[in-house]
Amino acid sequence: MPEGDTVYLVAKRFDRAMAGKTLLRGEFRVPQLATVDLSGRTVRGVGTVGKHLFTRFSGDLTLHSHLMMDGMWDVYPAGAKWRRPGHHARVVLAADDVQVIGFRVHDLKLVATPKEHDLVAHLGPDLLDPHWTDEHAARAAAALAADPGRELGLALLDQRVLAGVGNLYKCEIAFLLGVTPWTPVSEVDAGRAVALARKLLLGNATAGRFEQSTTGHLDRNRKNWVYERTRQGCFRCGGKVLVRTQGHDVQQRPTWFCPKDQQGPYPPQ
Structure with a gap:
């Protein structure tokens, strides 16, 4: 399972690619979220708490994900061929010039942004918390x-x-x-x-x-x-x-x- 610093860097790469951009495509390929369409929403930012990754969208909506042993968020130019099998894709987010694909990402949940802390309230202090004291x-x-x-x-x-x-x-x-x-x-x-x-x-x-x-x-x-x-x-x-x-x-x-x-x-x- 990736260490916290790896998840942190994945989130940073994701954030650099997508923060501030409006989604032309935002789809899920998992049964529990298959009917959700995120197109039209703006990506406000991507952050982490420990090994948990949070993607925040306009409208106070947050997507929670976890990489576990085999998950990854990959960044590609718009229209580029994916380096991983398409049937491993569980989330597809695309703006006009970039696409970010969640391959085999786990524990996918959509929650109201003010409620995202509830998903990680059981964790100890985050070693990469920027406000560490x-x-x-x-x-x-x-x-x-x-x-x-x-x-x-x-x-x-x-x-x-x-x-x-x-x-x-x-x-x-x-x-x-x-x-x-x-x-x-x-x-x-x-x-x-x-x-x-x-x-x-x-x-x-x-x-x-x-x-x-x-x-x-x-x-x-x-x-x-x-x-x-x-x-x-x-x-x-x-x-x-x-x-x-x-x-x-x-x-x-x-x-x-x-x-x-x-x-x-x-x-x-």
Whole structure:
């Protein structure tokens, strides 16, 4: 599932393409919205809260969407051929010079703009909130520490704790804290964990790059400390990086870590 910074950048690209333009075509290819026609409405803007994307139209109407594992909003010049199969398109928005297509986007809902917060009220503080304050940081740290025995990695992925972290950042945050993702949250500095999470997501989001880096390098083999580095080894010490499964059922994720640089428990092979 895309991290919060990826969704943020998708929204920014969408916004640059469509904000202020009037739709000549605005159709849905999902049963629950198949009769809705958005043509004639103006796109007021596109924004995010965590991994949730909101497209706002004139008339106080908002479209909510989520990328999940396979969704994407693609931007094309008017009349250009789509790079993805047409039967994957669930939303088609077109102005006179541009079209934005929602391929396999999920959780599509149309709501009154003043009510859109109701769809994300359950989330923790958004790590990319432009109005982030010390109060947001304190609230996120308190939520992270609220269940002391919970595994750090599972707590970081819980969007009700803080919104935006995905599996890549989960692994990298644990590495930078010097503990394994299976370490109880009681054994980490929750405030530092939140600060690291915001720093990493914000760094990539403000750089405007879809190529994520947690090390400051963009070379393919130097981008991350441990994430997906079972072949290359730990970027810090060069030692072996292990991968184990964390979580259960739909929350199950492959999880990378360096047993030399990270202290704490982890599952046997």
